Amino acid sequence: MNLRTDRLLRAFYRTARAGAERLSDGGGPFGFDVHTALQIDYLIQTYACDGIVESGTHYGDTTEYLARMYPDLPIRTCEINTEYAAVAAYRLHHRPTVAVHVGDSAVLLPGMLEGLKCPLVYLDAHWEARWPLISELRTVTHGVIAVDDFDIRHPRFGCDRYDSVVCGPDLIRKTLPDVRVIHVGSPLAAYPLPCLQVGRRSGTGYVVRGLARGPIEASPMFARVQLRPRLVMPSWGASEPEPSVAFTGAPR
Template identity: 45%
Template sequence: MSADNVYKHFYRTLRLGAAELSDGGGPFGFDITTALEFDYLIERYQCDAIIETGCNAGDTTDYLARAYPHLAIVTCDVVDKYVDLVQRRVNFMPHTYVEKADSPDLIAKYRDQFRCPLYYLDAHWYEAWPLERELALIENGVVCVDDFNIGNPRFGFDKYGELECGPEMLGRFIDKIPHYYTNNPDAQYELPCLQIGRRGGKAYFPVGQQHDHLKHHRYFKRYETPQVKTAD
């Protein structure tokens, strides 16, 4: 898909999550640079599915379903009203799958059904933060961790108690994530970002892939995953 098509689908998506989300809703928190990053990864890795964890009101789900009708779009939430809403938004498109499920259960169900899924890990806001369990289940594909600490004050990140959504979380899986990338705040994008409020940092990395298509693109900055000390 071209930047023109990203633009067309992105800004035609209704922002139904505006009332509850800190970024005002919209696909990817109304940050079109993330849509461009996803488009690059989908094309380069020839992804055959997108698995999203935590759909909320479905702004991102709706965008992805319309922009990529040739891919399976799989998503979930644990809140009935969101599941019902998103099913009404996208279930008329036969390539979409919306389930009420805990996100690790969704990943366990679908991870072996696709050759190279793109995982969008965005489940949060509840006491049981599922990110570590999600990462433990992923053995093949391309991963985006949302609300990740990229060390830039313009981009927010999640924190649960003393546990930060940042490099040390990835360090628990250093054997399969020896390095990772973040979005590059200094990159020149083909389209301007109109999000003037909160933007979330992103971590990206391939798992079980032969090629690393992120290392030569201006959208991404590479970092070595830190070694995390474990208790004896």
């Protein structure tokens, strides 16, 4: 294990899972999926991201991890639920690089992106009355976008669905007509750390906007998804779902 991976491991597993009672995955950074953390870290390093923007703070599990792992980067996060935002703001008040905003991410996102030349934008604002994802995607014109709860068409990984619309490649295809290729986190890569999440895991979709696709295509942690002229998903072979346990918290 190299020093970077060791640092990530310590930051990830030292972050409290404050959302354990209310999230179906038991809370934790990135739904307690360290493979997503490894994917995000690769992208932040390789694209030299100069800030992190997050929509959907909840209790700040992912935000706190990001502040631990990237203490020199500005981290801007927003949450529409005032109770969740208050908990996260209190939890993170000693982190000078973190700003917790309260309100609709679709409205706040343009301001949160100001001054950043290459942001890592993590979109996880789900399960409120209005789904902001489409507006969020159209707002980010430059940087690396990571979409949580994304349909990667693998039996072990869940995704979100709103009014019969699936959070997945077809949504990106319809929302961003100029994007021909996206990527998803690969379950088949040889990660340097095992994932200890035995409950709900969700896929992550990645959209590189205004940047070269070379770096993301160079890593086996990501699988290519062709959107045009027709949708072509990765073939995961005969992968079987891993054993899982059910959580009784609210859906995520």
